[in-house]
Amino acid sequence: MDRSTSASVSRASGALPWTLPAGVLIFGVVLFPAGYQVYDSTRDIGVSGYDRGPAGFSNYVELLGRPELWVVLRNTFVWVVGVVFVTLALSLWLAQFLNRQFPGRQFVRIAVLVPWAASSVMTTLLFVYALDPFYGIINKFLVDVHILHEPFGFTQQPVAAFLVAMMVGVFISLPFTTYTILAGLAGVPGDVLEAAVVDGAGPTRTYVSVVLPYLHRAIALATLINIINVFNSLPVLKLITGSLPGHSADTTTTLMFKILQGEHNIGLASALSAVNFVVVLVIIAIYLAVVKPMKQIES
C-alpha cells in the first residue's frame, strides 16, 4: 500500500466514529427496508404474512392487471402536478406580498406558518367536518352568502372530494413553499431592483426578468421537496376520500395502503411501492428536464 492510499484509508477510518451512527441509522431504517420491499415484491406472501416462496414477477403482473391502475395513475399525476403547481403559483404571489413593508407583517408571516406546524391529520379533519353537507360550518357559510343554493356534499362523491383534497393539499403545502421563496427574495440585491427601475422597467417586467432569475434555485428546491411530500401525502386523501367506495379518487399512495391494510397483500403492496418510487423519480426527472431548474446555477 503506498503512502497516499494508506493516508486516505486512515482519514476514512478517522471519520467513522463521527459518521457511522448516522450511517447505521440510514442503512437500518431507510436502505434495508427499501431493499426488503423490493425483495418482497418478488415473493408470494400469504394474508397472514407467511412467505410461501418466490413469485417471480407475478406481483407486478397482478398489479398491471388491476382494472383501477390507470385511473389511479392518472389521479396521481393530477394530484401531484395540480397541488405542486397551484401551491407554487400562490406562494410566488404570497411571498412577493410578504416581502413588502407594512405594519403587522410579522403577524401575517406567523399566520402563514400555522398549517406547517399543525398536524396535517388535524387540519384535514377540520375541513372534513366543516364541509359536511349537514353540520358543516363552511357549507352553511357558502349558503348564507348565496354562493351555494343549498349545502353541497363536497366530500360525498369522488370528483368533488378529490378536488377538496387537492385544495387542502395546497393549503398545507403553502407555508413551506412561501417561506422558501421568501428566503430566495431576500437574496435579490436591492441595487439590481433599483437599476431596473432606473432603466424604466415596469413592475411585471422587473419581476419576470430581474426577480425570477434570482428565485430559480428557491423555486427548484421548493418544487422538488414539494413533489416528494405531495406524492407521499397520505392523510389528506385518506381522510377525505378514503371512505368512498371504489378507487376513483385513489392515488398510487392511497391504493398502496388499501392493498397493505385492507387486502393484507404484502407482495402486491411491495410491488406497488417499488412502482411508486419509480413514479417519483420519473416525475422529478420530467421536472428537471422540462424546467431545467439547475441551469442557472451551473452556468
Place this chain on the structure above:
Amino acid sequence: MIAARLGLAARPTRIRKLRPSRGRIAARIFAGFLIALFFIMPYLIMLVASLKGRFDTLTVPPTYLPKVWYPQNYITMWGASQTPLLANVISTLVISVCATALMFVVCIPAAYYTARFRFPGRGVFLFLVVVTQMLQPTLLATGLFQEFVVVGLVDTWLAMILINAAFNLTFAIWIMHNFFASVPEEVNEAAELDGAGKWGILWRINLPLVWPGIVTAVIYTFVASANEFSASLVILTTDTNQPLSVALSKFVGQYDAAWQYLFGISIVAIIPSVFLFVLIEKHLVGGLTAGSVK
C-alpha cells in the same frame, strides 16, 4: 460583519426609494389581515367547535357559535370513549422526545465532521443523506413493517423512534452542517493549538456557537415526529401505543363522533407546535433548502 459594526464598510450610494403612499400601506395592512385570516380561519373554526356541546356539533343546520359554551370539554375529553386519549398523548410525547434525542446524538457528530473535514466516503455519505429525503416512511411503509416484524419490534415505540429519527436526519444534518461550516476555521485551529481534542472542539468550542442551528433541528424533528402518520398507522396496531395523529384519524366515520373532543385535543397539540415553529421561523427554510451541501 465586525467591519460593518465599526462603520468601516463603504456605504453603497443609493437612489432614494419612493415611499409607498398612505393609501398603499393601508391596502397592504388590509390584504395582510385577509391573508392571516385565511390561514388561521380553519383553526378558529376548530377552536369554536371544541367549545360546542356534542349536540351542537351535530346540529343541522349548524350554528356559527355554540348555543352553550362547553369549556369543560377540555377536561371531559380525557375520558373520551373513542380512543384512550391520555395514552395517545403519552405515546406522541415519548416517541417524539426519544426520536429527537436519538437524532441529536447521531446527527451532531456527522454534521460537524462533514462540515469541517474532507475524507474518502464523504460524498457517498452525503448522497445517502439526500436519498433519505427522497425515500419517505410512506413509500417504505411495507418494507418497514416487514422489517420490524422480523426483528420483533412491530407495535413498539422503539420502532417509531428509530423511524422518526432516521427520516428527519436529512433536515437535521443539512441545517447543522450549514451552521458548523460557518464557524471560522481559525477558531478551530486556535483550539487545536491549545491542545483540545476533536470531540472537545466540537462540544466546547463549536456547540456554543451553533446553538441556533441545533435548536432549529431539535424543534423541527420534534414537531415532525409528533405529526408523523403513515408509518405509525402501519406499525402501531394497539390503540394505547398509537400517537395522536393515528388515533384522531379513526374518529372519521365513527357513529358516535365526538368532534368537540377531536378538536379540543387538536387545539392542545397545535398551540405548542406553532409556538415552537415561531421560535425557529428564521432558520426553518435554511435547513430545508440547504440541499446543495458543499
